[in-house]
Amino acid sequence: MHGAADGEALALLVLGRRSAADSLTVDFYARSNGLTCAEALVLQRMCVGLKPKEVAKEQGVAISTVRSHICSIRTKTQTGSIRELLNRIAVLPPITPVIKAMSVEHHREPATAQ
Numbered sequence: 001m002h003g004a005a006d007g008e009a010l011a012l013l014v015l016g017r018r019s020a021a022d023s024l025t026v027d028f029y030a031r032s033n034g035l036t037c038a039e040a041l042v043l044q045r046m047c048v049g050l051k052p053k054e055v056a057k058e059q060g061v062a063i064s065t066v067r068s069h070i071c072s073i074r075t076k077t078q079t080g081s082i083r084e085l086l087n088r089i090a091v092l093p094p095i096t097p098v099i100k101a102m103s104v105e106h107h108r109e110p111a112t113a114q
Contacts, residue, residue, distance in 0.1 A: 024095040033077045042069040046082065047089060 026047050030040035045055045052070060056063040070082060079085040 039069045039073050
């Protein structure tokens, strides 16, 4: 096995995502866990990196309302913390490519018989 000890340089490339998950994945997760529309919206905004205070300001509600939604989200999803919840969502497979592939397949013209 070769490595840095053999005089070779090693590099680690870490690629990040702009959000924890795409919106369809978060929406599906929210629906499958029985979240209300308001709770799902809070979850969506937190997945793109907003803090509870920022979500409250954006939605024009009190921070206590957002914290109440977060508490309910954690209860319904049986997660111990928001970090745990966001990590759980981050590892979900994206739904968008599947839907796009299905859409392309659905819109293909049938082959004509000759």
